Amino acid sequence: MHLFNTKNALQTFLESLRKGRKIGFVPTMGALHEGHLSLLKKSLLENDFTVLSIFVNPTQFNNLEDLHNYPRTLENDLKLVREISSNIIVYAPSVEDIYEGKMQSFHYDFDGLEFQMEGKHRPGHFDGVGTIVKKLFEIVLPQNAYFGEKDFQQLQIVKKLVEKHRLNVTIIGCPIHRESNGLAMSSRNERLSEKARKEAAIIFQTLTEAKQFFQTHTVQETTTWVESIFNSNPNFTLEYFTLADEQTLVSIDEKIASQKYRGFIAVFIENIRLIDNLPFY
Incomplete structure (x- = not known):
């Protein structure tokens, strides 16, 4: 394993490796888990070398408390990486190394994807995501980049970023990894009490049952049913549940047989925000 804290040192090292070799890239904010x-x-299977970035990006947080509380576990992260492979190159930069004294987001047009769901509830979030992902792509210059489907809206936005800015990288979406009770793996799960972590199984359970419910009920009936589940549980606050077109992410009012839909959900428990999604086809 190679560890770099500055982009200049990382780029110099990567330049010596490129010659006919493929570089894969996994951008993260650390607090690594099985996902x-x-x-x-x-x-590692699909590339000659893999770069992992660990950087808690301040420009994608619209809640300063969430930024402050986001878990930072670099030493443990590096231990996990070492156990997987010596072919992983870790880039763990400072804010200064990334933003060079100009910590601000650029404004992006993602053809409306940025105004749905997370965009409605986290103003400026996807400008921050677009800014950091584009910077990291320009630093690493990978052939392939890997993103989990837990952040499905983010995945679609990164694909749109690559398309609109003609970036020479292939975006590969990967299935959600779940804990044994179905809870989508997330760095934020580490902040939950043991009791809350068990109770949070209701999120995936509800999505799974809502998928079946949707087969014989309308969009509104399905939405109302999901809302009733969380409204009857005082430990949870439902921020949103929506059924949306998988490509445009626009919420739907009625079913069209030929289209693919996904259920998206955001829930608070112990003041910690958890998101999940599931194909509804």
Whole structure:
């Protein structure tokens, strides 16, 4: 394993490796879990070298408390990486190395993807995501980059970023990794109490049952049913549940047989925000 804290040192090292070799890239904010590790393993199989970035990006947080509380576990992250492969190159930069004293987001047009769901509830979030992902792509210059489907809206936005800015990288979406009770793996799960972590199984359970419910009920009936589940549980606050077109991410009012839909959900428990999604086809 090679560890770099500055982009200049990383780029110099990568330049010596490129000659006919493929570089895969897994961007993360650290606090690594099995979901992240599965992305690394896929990249290792499909590329000659893999770069893992660990950087808690301040410009994609619209809640300063969330930024402050986001878990930072670099030493443990590096231990996990070492256990997987010596072919992983870790880039763990400072804010200064990334932003060079100009910590601000650029404004991006993602053809409306940025205004749905997470964009409605986290103003400026996807400008921050677009800014950091584009910077990292320009630093690493990977052939392939791997993103988990837990952040499905982010995945679609990164694909749109690559398309609109003609970036020479292939974006590969990877399945959600789940804990034994179905809870989608997330770095934020580490902040949950043991009790809340068990109770949070209701999120995936509800999505799974809603998928079946949707087969014989309308969009509104399905939405109302999901809302009733969380409204009857005082430990949870439902921020949103929506059924949306998988490509445009626009919420739907009625079913069209030929289209693919996904259920998207955001829930608070112990003041910690958890998201999940599931194909509804």
